[in-house]
Amino acid sequence: MTDLATDVLVVGGGPAATWAALAAARAGADTVLADKGYCGTSGATAAGGTGVWYVPPDPAAREAAMAGREGLGGYLADRRWMARVLDETYARMNELAVGAGRYPFPAGPDGTPLRGGLQGPEYMRRMRIRIRRAGVRILDHSPVTELLTDADGAVAGAVGHRRQAREDYRVRAGAVVLATGGCAFLSGALGTNTNTGDGALFAAEAGAELSGMEFSNAYGIAPEGTSVTKTAFYSFATFYQEDGSVLEGAASQGGRSVIARTLLDGAKVYARLDRAGEAARAAMRLAQPNFFLTFDRLGIDPFTDRFSVTLLAEGTVRGTGGIRITGDDCATGVPGLYAAGDAATREEICGGFTGGGSHNAAWAISSGSWAGAGAAAHSRSLGPGRAASRPVTGAGGAGLRPTGRPAAADGHRAAVELVQREVLPYDKNYLRRGDRLAASLRALDAGWAELRSGLHGEGTDLVRARQAAAMTAHARWMYAAALARPETRGMAKRLDHPDPDPRLHHRILVGGLDRVWTRPAPKAGVTA
Structure with missing residues (x-):
């Protein structure tokens, strides 16, 4: 077994993980990042483009940005967290435009940089460059299988398996950041095969709680037979039944339920992006070229040709739920354990409605930065050499340590x-x-x-x-x-x-493994 010691271990390889690793390293912490795939290419962001909740510090613009989502989210968001994320995202996106590994933001007609979106492959390639230059050690193709805890129950590292080397490894750490993404249940949605909810399991085994898990029924529209669940452009679509007639209600705000019911009845649903004008069509291709790649390969012009669509589950990747955050530094309530990105709840800024790409992207940048800095501070508080010397125990259970007779290996x-x-x-x-x-x-x-x-x-x-x-x-x-x-x-x-029930205007906490429990969360921080 490869045995490593570090100040901060970051688990994951997407935006939240790389921002966490960068923040930890900048804080002076020796940092290791362990990714299930190849950091810079794995995860939902690396597979496509994403908008970003990037709003200049204009009071009116910021107010509109916050107010615009509160009702959709059932008034469960927190204005203070919204403001913090807007500030942090604005600063970090501007940082991306300068220095080594800077991101090539396009410019508008007046020459002003357009920083409200990112091309995932280029973004993540440059984030890998940044963390490597910051001194972060990257363990690619090295999925973590369990957390380690010390005698007091504090998280003290993790154990995993290096796929290519075919060997196990252990990292003793002063603190751990879980940035493993949400869970899409291997549905085939774009870039989500690494998103199987691992971080939530690890956190629960260490004693953390989760929040917002009921906000997990996200489904993305995709051309039938493909994985491309980038759905923003379907706002320009007209949806049709098999006979060519318009599928009424499918293009409305609640239209996916209409599509779902039609598909459940065994009928096909077709779409055509025929409400986009010429200028919009050109802008769409520039904004998300990956969206059009599949159509081009299939010989389909989505603006003029009808194509059949389906819905793919995106779970807590597009949903809101995840590990409960208990502090401004994205602590989880378990000493030494921090959470960021889609592994954490996004209720703080989204309430009970999907963050889509833009809000989730901003949350990944901001929560990753805070979690990395918080983990570095916690590790530093332990004193020199503590991370490598304290006795540790594996916290994992299901799938690792059977309570009964082991079943077949392919169970x-x-x-x-x-x-x-x-x-x-x-x-x-x-x-x-x-x-x-x-x-x-x-x-x-x-x-x-x-x-x-x-x-x-x-x-x-x-x-x-x-x-x-x-x-x-x-x-x-x-x-x-x-x-x-x-x-x-x-x-x-x-x-x-x-209908909404005023008595349920609160968040719901959930946890437990062999016995699952739920309880209302305190109302502190929830807007009226």
Whole structure:
């Protein structure tokens, strides 16, 4: 086993992880980043383009930016956090435009730099350059499989597996930042195959709570048979039925439910971006060229040709829920453990509505920067040499340490299939009803009990087993929280409770592994 010691370990390889690693290194911390894939190419951002919640410090513009999302999110966001994220994002995006590895922002007609969006592949390539120049040690193709804790329960590092070297490794650390992304349940959505909810499982095993997990029923529109779930441009689309008639309601704000019901009936849905003018078409191709790559390969002009579409689950990648944040430095309440990006709840700035690309991108930049600095400060407070010398214990359970007789090594396959049966269908997760949620949760609870008893693996099979456990845990937290919110608020829509309930104007915390629990969160910080 490769054995390393460092001040800060960052788990993940996307925007939040790289900003966290950069902040930790700048704070003087020796920093290691461990990515499940190749840092700079793995994750949802690296696979496409993204808008960014970048708003100049004009009071009126900032007020409009904050007010514009509060109602959509069920008034669960926090104005103080919104302001902090706007400030931090503005500073970090401006930083991207200067120095070594600077990002080539385009300019508008008047020469003003346009910093409201990023091309994912170029952005992440340059972030890798930045962290390497800052002295961060990068462990590529090195998924973490569990956290380490000390005798007091503080997080003290992690254990993982290096795929290419085919060996396990251990990193003792003064603090750990979880920036592993959300969970899309291996749905096939663009860039999400590394997003299996691992960080949430690790955090829960260490004693952290989660929040906003009911806001997890995000589905992205994609051309049928593809993975491209970049949905912003569908605001220019007209949707059609098989006979060529317009599918009424599909282009409205709640249009995806219309699409979902049509697909559930066994009919196809078609789209055409025929509401975009010539100027908009040119701008769209410049803004997100990856969106058009699939169409070009298929010989489809999406502005003039009809093409069939589907919906792919994006879970907490586009949703809002994740690890609960307990401090301005993105601490989790567990000493030595910090969370950033999609692994953390985005309720602070989004409330109960998806952050889409722009808000999630801003949150990744800001929370990553704060978590990295916070982790460095915590590690420094331990004193010299403490991280490498304290006794540590593995915190992992399901898929790693069976409580019963070990089952077949490929047991992860059945676990993943069960989760996908209960989470991916539109009539279970998207068009939610209490009875369906309860039935799915019973099936998932039984699946958890089975995998907790026997699921295990070694090497790459261990990584797959832990992913299966993380997805199962994620689904159970989602549905338990959804049942605890019998109302429609934000994106947590319930067909059997179509209206908001004033008594539920609070966030819902969820946690537990063998036994999942929920409880209302304190109302502090929630806007009226």
